[in-house]
Amino acid sequence: MTLRDPLRLGAIALSALMLLLAAVGPELAPHDPLRPDPMIRLAPPSAVHWFGTDHLGRDVFSRVLAGARLSVGLAVLVVLVSAAIGLVVGLVAGMGGRWVDAGLMRVTDAFFAFPELVAALAIAGVLGGGGTEVLFALAVVGWMRYARVVRGMTLATASADHVALARLSGVSATRIALDHLTPPLLPAMVVIMTAHVARAILAISGLGFLGFGASPPQPEWGVILLEARTYILSAPAYALMPGIPIVLAALAFNLAGDALRDRVGFAEPD
Amino acid sequence: MIAAALRRIAGAVFVIVLASFLTFLLLQLAPGDAVMAIAQARHGAGVNLDAASLARIRAEIGADDPFLVQWARWAWDLLRLDFGVSLIDRRPVVEIMAEGLGRTLELAAAAVAVATALSIPLGLLAGVWRGTWFDGVCVALATLGSAMPNWWLGVLLIVVFSVNLGWLPAFGRGDWEHLVLPALTLGTGITVTTARLLRSATIEALAARHIAAARGRGIGETRVIGRHALRNALLPVLTIFALEIAFVLEGAVAVEYVFGLHGLGLIFIEAVDARDYPVIQAFVLFSAVLFVCVNLIVDLLTLWLDPRTAEGMS
């Protein structure tokens, strides 16, 4: 177990670094991520261009750094929106009585029935691709986990005496939800949210790679890989390198999620 | 137990009906006028469209009926396995899907074979040898694997085996060699999840009380694992196999895209690209129905193997 703790600390640190990159990544880029240079197209990795250059001669490392904003930043947004929707649905289901609960949970089941990538692809594609569209699509497929956990915990808390007393005192449902039911949910929510960032990063880059993400030339990790795909035989480094930050980011948030889960002692029900 | 089974079947049917409603709702997300969008998809964006052809499309999709009527008509057609015709080339969607299904099944079978061959020994042994270096390596690989998008893994495999080593073809369809890399990509992607589940199931099964009792009676370790642990791990294995099938279709989308295999997944991507709504809806709903059915089967098997679960869940 001695090896585990530094690993987890590293994961949390790397997650923090990724969030930082989302904030300031574009400013750190050593070259202009959008400026083409036809003289150095598809150059292999070198001291000047760490990840090489792309088919237009743009610096891939700079594009990867700049891409963090969309890839990680958008993932965080997806997670926040999903968590908010799931929180509301779960609270309403948990507090609304038998029929509301049964109805909302069936709807949740129905949303759960679609494979995440398939549904997100269909929604983002029908909407036409782009940052907002991806956010919408991934929030639509991402809220159900929160709803289930929130609903389960809400049902447990709602039977507590302090909630019955608050109801008796005429405290509004909204206030009960905010003051009594939400605080005990937060640790579990943070655990799910951290792991969800990893999945959202994978999903965003996946949509980008399949051609339904942010529109080029805007750098996003999946979109960069999509552009590189054509040159997989002639410039394999270009086709591979931008995938490394995706794997690193997903790994970091996954491990950070595990670490938090153990810390909080919360096991997500299936 | 029959009652519990019926309840589960009814629940699954209800979820499928709701899912079909959601799938139909997808069309409403289309920006602008759906009729216009279809017309443009069919005739090209720049073309000037006369009122008559717009009216024809309008009548064709029944755009003037109330939403629920449109949904009911669509759902009724689905029940008769009529998924409509492609907006692009006017071929029946069922025909298009059937073509892709064969290729996807080929890939799926190969991938499930890879996944089963990898995950059962890896998951089982990692569970039995919990805490050893072998377990450590397995867990590390699984952790890494779950952070790796399978399409990128596909690219990686192409770079290694096609570009650098030149052993296998990178794209396209032909003899079995063309299936090796896609099946490996999809299969290892599934293995990450299933091996992990199997490992924890094995650990749980070994920790169960009657195993301890068997050990206490002096029954040999191999027999303990073979007879007792395996039986307890059977349920998870069934679950895992079902999950594999459910994952395959989703995973096939990206993998077929990377390797240029013209199966269901690639057909779906092309349909999304061209806004061929009937094809999109057919694939989306198909994947949902498959997922719900697989889950239902697992539920029913669980119920059959372990009737105690009938009370615990509702």
Add this chain to the structure above:
Amino acid sequence: MVSVPLLALDRLSVSVRAAGGQPRAILREACIEIGRGEVVAIIGPSGGGKSTLLKAVLGLTRFTHGRMTFEGDEIRRPHDAVHKRLRAAAEAVFQNPIAALNPHASLRATIDEPLRARGMGQVERMRHVDRMAARMGLDLDLLERRPAAVSLGQAQRACIARALAPRPTLLVLDEPLSALDALVAAEVAALLAEVIGETRPTVLFVSHDMRLVRRLATRVVVIEAGRIVEDAPAHRLLTAPESAAARALVDCDNRRRAALAATRVVRHRETVA
């Protein structure tokens, strides 16, 4: 004009259905009329349906048969308009203060909650909470703590302060002392008696603690096996109980008091000698 009772139960019955089992009657045809300002103790053996009666009144349990009226108006369904009026007029204190306090809120926020729900202004609320807390012997710095950081007795005082702060018409107490150890229970009982004496709500309470019954009750109702077996003014019931259940409880309490008196005499002699 005949005065209308604040709360009247007419042949009220509650039965529960255990999972998959037959319905079991917890409370059978209870008839009670409670006038304004009465302090009614409900006593009887454990499992007899005392707490269920309180829960039915508060709408925490559905009653299966019978009628319940509040200020003369019948409550037809749980949470109908009349029941809402009853609930708005009522506050309650439960047995376990740890479960009754929101673990994520300070004691101040908890005591403040019913006042805030009634739309009282912030400054007034703050003063009122301070006053109630002081009245219940809670230091002001305790008010900023969470329930986990105070003692059981302090937590129950906070619960009582919370219940009495909005000056409820009806105060319902369900075993308010049973989670507390003897010394703390005696303190809380004394405070409870004082505060009830000051604000004069109608009180309906369940307690095993005969000292609390002696101290608070103007009237005692005895429930055994789901039925009301005796209903009498407190002084009469405590001196001449008629039902077997009441006699058992009163006798037991008399023996305790006699024993206590005897030790007092012994102690007194020891200190004298």
